[in-house]
Amino acid sequence: MYELTRRQALLAGGAFTLASLSLPKFLSAQAERVPGGPVGDIEAIAPDWPEMIELFRLLIPNWEKLGVTVKAQHATLNTVFALTAGEHNAPHLTAEGWGGAPDRIDPDFFMTEFFNSRRLEKGGLNYGNYNSPEFDKLNNAQRQEMDPKKRVELIHQAQQLLLEDRPGVSIYYRDYVNPYRKDRIKGVVPVLGNGVGLAYIPWTYYMAEPIGERDFVRVTTQYDIATLNPFATGEVVNASFLRFMYAPLVMRGPDLEPTPWTAESWEVIDSTTVDVTLREGLKFHDGEPVKVEDLKFTFDFIAKHQFASYARFNEHVASVEIVGDRTARFKLKQPYAPFVPNILGYAFIAPKHIWEEVEKDTSLGSPADWPNDNPVGYGPYRYGIWKKEEYFQFDANPEWFMPPNFSSMYWLIVPNIDSQIGMLEAGDSDIMAWSLTPSQIKQLQANPNIGVGSAPSHAPREIRYNLALPPFDDVVFRKAFAISIDREQLVNTLVDGAATLGDDTFLSTELPESDPSLTIPEFDIDKARAMLEEAGYTWDDDGRLHYPA
Amino acid sequence: MSTRGFVIRRFFHTVVTMFLVLSMMWALFRLVPGDPLVIFLGQGELAPAELERIRAAWGLDQPAWMQYLQYIYNFMTGDLGQSFYFRRPVSEVLWEPLLNTLILMLPAVTIAIGLGVFLGSRLGWRRGSRLESISNLAILVPRALPVFWLAIIMLVLFSYELGWFPIGGMETIAFIPQTWWERLPGFDLLYHLALPLLVAVLVFLSDPLLIMRTSMIEVAQDDFVTYARARGLHEKTVRRIAQRNAMMPVITYSAIMVGFAFGGQVLLEVVFSWPGMGRLMVNSVHHRDYPVAQAAFFLMAGVVIVLNFIVDILYLYLDPRVSYE
Numbered sequence: 001m002y003e004l005t006r007r008q009a010l011l012a013g014g015a016f017t018l019a020s021l022s023l024p025k026f027l028s029a030q031a032e033r034v035p036g037g038p039v040g041d042i043e044a045i046a047p048d049w050p051e052m053i054e055l056f057r058l059l060i061p062n063w064e065k066l067g068v069t070v071k072a073q074h075a076t077l078n079t080v081f082a083l084t085a086g087e088h089n090a091p092h093l094t095a096e097g098w099g100g101a102p103d104r105i106d107p108d109f110f111m112t113e114f115f116n117s118r119r120l121e122k123g124g125l126n127y128g129n130y131n132s133p134e135f136d137k138l139n140n141a142q143r144q145e146m147d148p149k150k151r152v153e154l155i156h157q158a159q160q161l162l163l164e165d166r167p168g169v170s171i172y173y174r175d176y177v178n179p180y181r182k183d184r185i186k187g188v189v190p191v192l193g194n195g196v197g198l199a200y201i202p203w204t205y206y207m208a209e210p211i212g213e214r215d216f217v218r219v220t221t222q223y224d225i226a227t228l229n230p231f232a233t234g235e236v237v238n239a240s241f242l243r244f245m246y247a248p249l250v251m252r253g254p255d256l257e258p259t260p261w262t263a264e265s266w267e268v269i270d271s272t273t274v275d276v277t278l279r280e281g282l283k284f285h286d287g288e289p290v291k292v293e294d295l296k297f298t299f300d301f302i303a304k305h306q307f308a309s310y311a312r313f314n315e316h317v318a319s320v321e322i323v324g325d326r327t328a329r330f331k332l333k334q335p336y337a338p339f340v341p342n343i344l345g346y347a348f349i350a351p352k353h354i355w356e357e358v359e360k361d362t363s364l365g366s367p368a369d370w371p372n373d374n375p376v377g378y379g380p381y382r383y384g385i386w387k388k389e390e391y392f393q394f395d396a397n398p399e400w401f402m403p404p405n406f407s408s409m410y411w412l413i414v415p416n417i418d419s420q421i422g423m424l425e426a427g428d429s430d431i432m433a434w435s436l437t438p439s440q441i442k443q444l445q446a447n448p449n450i451g452v453g454s455a456p457s458h459a460p461r462e463i464r465y466n467l468a469l470p471p472f473d474d475v476v477f478r479k480a481f482a483i484s485i486d487r488e489q490l491v492n493t494l495v496d497g498a499a500t501l502g503d504d505t506f507l508s509t510e511l512p513e514s515d516p517s518l519t520i521p522e523f524d525i526d527k528a529r530a531m532l533e534e535a536g537y538t539w540d541d542d543g544r545l546h547y548p549a
Numbered sequence: 550m551s552t553r554g555f556v557i558r559r560f561f562h563t564v565v566t567m568f569l570v571l572s573m574m575w576a577l578f579r580l581v582p583g584d585p586l587v588i589f590l591g592q593g594e595l596a597p598a599e600l601e602r603i604r605a606a607w608g609l610d611q612p613a614w615m616q617y618l619q620y621i622y623n624f625m626t627g628d629l630g631q632s633f634y635f636r637r638p639v640s641e642v643l644w645e646p647l648l649n650t651l652i653l654m655l656p657a658v659t660i661a662i663g664l665g666v667f668l669g670s671r672l673g674w675r676r677g678s679r680l681e682s683i684s685n686l687a688i689l690v691p692r693a694l695p696v697f698w699l700a701i702i703m704l705v706l707f708s709y710e711l712g713w714f715p716i717g718g719m720e721t722i723a724f725i726p727q728t729w730w731e732r733l734p735g736f737d738l739l740y741h742l743a744l745p746l747l748v749a750v751l752v753f754l755s756d757p758l759l760i761m762r763t764s765m766i767e768v769a770q771d772d773f774v775t776y777a778r779a780r781g782l783h784e785k786t787v788r789r790i791a792q793r794n795a796m797m798p799v800i801t802y803s804a805i806m807v808g809f810a811f812g813g814q815v816l817l818e819v820v821f822s823w824p825g826m827g828r829l830m831v832n833s834v835h836h837r838d839y840p841v842a843q844a845a846f847f848l849m850a851g852v853v854i855v856l857n858f859i860v861d862i863l864y865l866y867l868d869p870r871v872s873y874e
Binding site for chain 1: 635
């Protein structure tokens with residue numbers, strides 16, 4: 001028996017080793033530009049989702065017409081992310097699909113994170129190695145410009161520069177399409193990047209109403225949360241669930257305008273001073289009143305412990321001082337245009353009387369390591385129960401100024417999408433917090449009790465070029481490559497047209513800040529070849545592309 | 550070598566095996582590319598100084614050999630460490646999914662082994678009969694089918710089409726019993742358990758059954774069986790005697806089956822939304838949550854190794870012919 005165990009262990013070990021060896025390794029580091037020499041194979045990496053696999057299947061034949069071969073590898077999202085953002089070891093092309101977190105609605109997010117040279121370091125999202133002092137200048141100027149009109153001007157200039165330099169292509173922005181039971185809930189609220197069912201900007205769970213006797217709502221979702229501690233939430237999805245309890249000061253409305261939420265109002269005093277006034281009569285879920293001292297405490301706490309998930313707060317907020325019964329004054333380190341949506345929109349209040357004690361617990365490396373098993377918030381929902389990998393339940397807080405219409409929310413963790421669809425059809429769930437494919441929607445629409453809610457998104461399906469690797473160091477090549485993408489065909493084939501086409505500025509045309517005069521790059525392979533030819537590229541007898549001599 | 554000597558030697562082997570498994574796991578998880586920190590923090594702005602602080606808190610700033618020694622030391626002192634992803638002690642993370650997995654897997658394995666021995670001995674005894682050839686085929690079908698496919702087909706048939714069973718999970722949300730049997734304690738759990746249990750039994754059944762059958766065929770040709778027949782014993786009694794002797798390989802195999810049961814069945818768990826160990830293990834590898842992944846895999850391997858050790862010793866009592874003298 002001993003032998004059998006050992007053999008099995010060895011087999012398992014062998015399988016693992018093979019699996020790790022088969023993970024993407026790129027030759028591109030050795031690829032060189034030889035004048036007149038052939039443009040070698042182009043390597044690409046993308047997540048292993050069906051949509052991404054199909055995307056490359058459609059893209060590659062058109063690029064082949066330029067005389068270049070693109071070889072795509074697919075891996076789990078985490079592996080792709082580790083190689084690109086983590087290691088900054090991206091191949092020629094990296095395709096990604098982003099989620100519609102609320103802070104990404106402000107143009108600052110994608111512009112800064114993807115293209116500012118400050119994000120070139122490991123861990124940053126500028127893994128395509130775009131490094132333009134001119135862009136940095138414009139980008140830094142727009143994020144510090146507190147006058148919205150002037151800011152939009154600067155954003156338009158930055159967009160123009162991205163089109164000229166073309167560090168990547170934002171191909172399309174896929175709509176979020178969520179099915180729900182029409183016989184169980186009414187009044188779902190579509191929000192950009194959120195569909196009608198996600199928890200990012202969850203107006204559905206605040207405003208929709210139950211139909212019938214059962215006044216709760218059951219939502220199916222694919223992934224569980226990791227923590228109940230609001231200081232520890234690295235993942236955007238996890239954080240959005242905690243915001244049901246730890247409500248942000250400001251929330252974007254269904255029309256995306258920042259609206260008062262835990263704050264009653266805010267006033268911009270000057271470019272680095274903002275006064276925020278809390279609502280009257282707010283109460284923590286344990287009955288204690290919410291005081292402006294708690295708000296100040298939370299920001300001091302974040303500054304003191306430097307929680308990784310709140311790096312943005314520490315980058316911009318210098319101090320929070322109490323200036324009235326319910327009013328706190330935020331002093332910024334420098335003007336920050338997205339302050340209201342991206343800082344007040346994420347800022348929450350931690351009860352001082354609880355976290356003060358947590359801080360004293362020396363067995364914890366950081367208060368972020370405290371499990372917070374019974375979270376005490378103050379927002380529209382209270383903590384109910386969390387059965388890991390099974391479901392979590394939040395109950396309506398009747399004391400909130402706008403109490404939810406549902407008595408409880410159950411978020412069921414159902415990893416298999418077909419099971420989620422089956423549960424919705426069987427009436428075991430009421431709404432799906434997962435975006436469906438066109439064929440799944442067709443299947444569901446046969447059921448008269450099922451409705452479909454959708455909203456466009458601001459989060460792109462995009463491909464970033466690695467500008468450090470030839471031939472992508474050449475802007476002509478980058479542009480020719482971009483117009484060899486048939487965006488309309490892709491969107492029609494992949495998502496049945498349910499998407500916004502992208503114009504390669506990485507800002508969706510759905511965003512009010514995006515330059516309305518921009519057009520979608522026209523698909524034109526002949527033009528692409530002409531551009532390459534003009535730049536000196538040649539083709540050999542086999543039709544392979546060669547660098548200019 | 551004396552029996553006592555054997556047990557001691559065998560115990561030593563067990564410890565060495567465990568140590569090897571522990572080391573191999575450590576190395577393998579570190580071969581997987583991806584900085585756990587970057588994956589944990591996800592997409593967004595990162596402060597380099599804070600990254601370094603967490604890296605140090607997680608011990609990832611140490612040289613690899615130090616990390617390894619620390620890991621071995623912690624394991625030996627029973628400290629499974631802190632989960633990177635859940636930010637709580639690994640033992641806390643493990644026990645809930647482990648319990649859920651055992652609720653599903655222990656009955657499945659027990660039924661599969663019991664049924665396997667029962668059917669296998671009868672099939673082996675009737676070797677060459679029409680019944681045997683049909684049954685052999687019937688048993689091989691669920692074994693040959695991919696687990697997730699079988700599970701989905703059962704789900705479509707029994708849950709979607711017939712509506713007899715729930716689609717997944719371990720309990721009905723906001724369950725209000727309507728009838729007296731629904732009020733029985735544990736009803737809701739059993740109701741959710743039934744279908745995944747059925748699929749698990751179908752998947753597990755073939756191995757013990759086929760091992761039992763083969764073993765039975767071998768034993769049937771032994772002299773003591775012929776002797777039993779010659780004594781004029783009833784055929785049923787003869788089979789029972791043969792069966793007891795044929796069970797040894799199944800017992801050995803059971804030790805492995807039970808061990809792997811601790812690891813759950815990730816495909817079943819995904820299809821039936823069962824919150825067990827399989828999903829935890831896959832997720833922890835995805836998240837590069839080394840401490841959880843190591844502990845979970847080690848638990849599985851450890852149970853296999855320990856049960857093997859126990860079975861080896863049990864042999865002395867189960868089969869008096871075995872002697873380590």
